[in-house]
Amino acid sequence: MIAVLGLVIGVVIGLLVAPDVPEWAQPYLPIAVVAALDAVFGALRAFLDGIFDDKVFVVSFISNVLIAALIVYLGDQLGVGSQLSTGVVVVLGIRIFTNMAAIRRHIFRA
Amino acid sequence: MSLLNNLMAHPIDEGYAVAARTRPKQGGKAFRSRHRVMLVAATVVLGFLLAIAAGQNYRSAPEAQKQRNELITRINQADTRLNGLRTQQSQLAGEVRRLQAAGLSNDSSGTALQQKLDDLELQAGATAVTGAGIKAVIDDAKDADAKEGRILDVDLQQLVNGLWTSGAEAIAVNGHRLTSLTAIRGAGSAITVDYSSLTPPYTVLAIGDTATMPARFAQSSGGQWVQYLVSNFHVRMTITTEDSLLVPADATIALRYAKVTGSR
Numbered sequence: 001m002i003a004v005l006g007l008v009i010g011v012v013i014g015l016l017v018a019p020d021v022p023e024w025a026q027p028y029l030p031i032a033v034v035a036a037l038d039a040v041f042g043a044l045r046a047f048l049d050g051i052f053d054d055k056v057f058v059v060s061f062i063s064n065v066l067i068a069a070l071i072v073y074l075g076d077q078l079g080v081g082s083q084l085s086t087g088v089v090v091v092l093g094i095r096i097f098t099n100m101a102a103i104r105r106h107i108f109r110a
Numbered sequence: 111m112s113l114l115n116n117l118m119a120h121p122i123d124e125g126y127a128v129a130a131r132t133r134p135k136q137g138g139k140a141f142r143s144r145h146r147v148m149l150v151a152a153t154v155v156l157g158f159l160l161a162i163a164a165g166q167n168y169r170s171a172p173e174a175q176k177q178r179n180e181l182i183t184r185i186n187q188a189d190t191r192l193n194g195l196r197t198q199q200s201q202l203a204g205e206v207r208r209l210q211a212a213g214l215s216n217d218s219s220g221t222a223l224q225q226k227l228d229d230l231e232l233q234a235g236a237t238a239v240t241g242a243g244i245k246a247v248i249d250d251a252k253d254a255d256a257k258e259g260r261i262l263d264v265d266l267q268q269l270v271n272g273l274w275t276s277g278a279e280a281i282a283v284n285g286h287r288l289t290s291l292t293a294i295r296g297a298g299s300a301i302t303v304d305y306s307s308l309t310p311p312y313t314v315l316a317i318g319d320t321a322t323m324p325a326r327f328a329q330s331s332g333g334q335w336v337q338y339l340v341s342n343f344h345v346r347m348t349i350t351t352e353d354s355l356l357v358p359a360d361a362t363i364a365l366r367y368a369k370v371t372g373s374r
Contacts, residue, residue: 006150010157021166029163036156042122051130054148060123
């Protein structure tokens with residue numbers, strides 16, 4: 001509940017402020033969002049498992065975003081940016097799905 | 111497949127489990143509330159990222175639209191300027207012709223020369239002419255798309271050729287007089303006549319014998335071509351006979367390099 005509230009607040013701030021994303025950051029933003037989503041769902045699952053730790057969460061959140069951006073940057077430099085982006089999205093997508101399944105089991109017991 | 115298995119089996123950071131194992135067994139109230147603050151902060155950041163990524167996506171579309179509009183404005187400006195220059199040029203050409211006529215009307219050889227010049231200019235399309243003729247308005251089909259139902263340059267060429275073969279003496283398409291130097295061709299999806307892009311409907315004015323021209327046009331290959339388009343692709347065409355048509359002069363007619371052989 002409180003997480004959803006935070007999400008809504010973030011969206012509202014983002015829409016109100018609507019900052020201009022600099023040209024160089026544009027390819028990394030969607031990947032960063034997916035990485036952040038993965039960290040948040042991981043945290044949510046850990047929270048429900050009762051093993052949540054804020055330090056681990058903050059570190060994993062920041063490092064996820066940075067590493068995802070770094071991989072895409074590296075791929076761009078090597079000329080395989082779009083393929084690496086796809087790879088990152090696939091891996092993070094699988095993790096998000098698995099975590100969502102665990103969260104679902106926690107909440108609905110099904 | 112150990113990579114995928116690993117991915118499915120341990121989707122959350124190992125760090126959580128390690129931290130849980132090493133953490134002292136207390137987890138009081140203050141501890142849990144700090145968890146919540148972190149979670150809220152992270153979701154706020156996540157929402158913020160989501161919103162600006164989505165916003166970026168949305169805003170780049172109007173940006174393209176804006177650039178497109180800007181280009182269209184510039185094209186229209188250039189078109190207006192071109193038309194202005196054409197008008198100015200035909201005015202100046204008229205003035206030249208008047209001065210020429212004044213200079214030649216003094217003696218009898220000059221008058222004969224003027225007569226010959228008038229005839230040639232009429233044939234070449236350098237003067238505006240008026241007379242009875244037919245007016246053909248042809249337009250894309252109502253349900254035209256990129257593939258079917260649109261008038262192509264070749265259709266307009268066939269139409270114009272059909273009019274020539276049925277006895278037209280002067281033809282203009284959307285105000286552009288056709289001369290021996292006028293090209294009708296396609297550029298992208300637009301038809302250009304005399305290097306100006308036209309937009310449908312295309313109005314073709316042809317001066318000639320109104321008694322015979324419509325029938326001869328209908329029998330000509332060009333007329334049959336257009337008729338085929340009308341009946342098969344629902345292209346819209348109306349042909350009317352007019353008592354008085356004005357076919358403008360081609361203002362840009364000028365030979366810079368070609369010379370008459372032998373005469374001088």
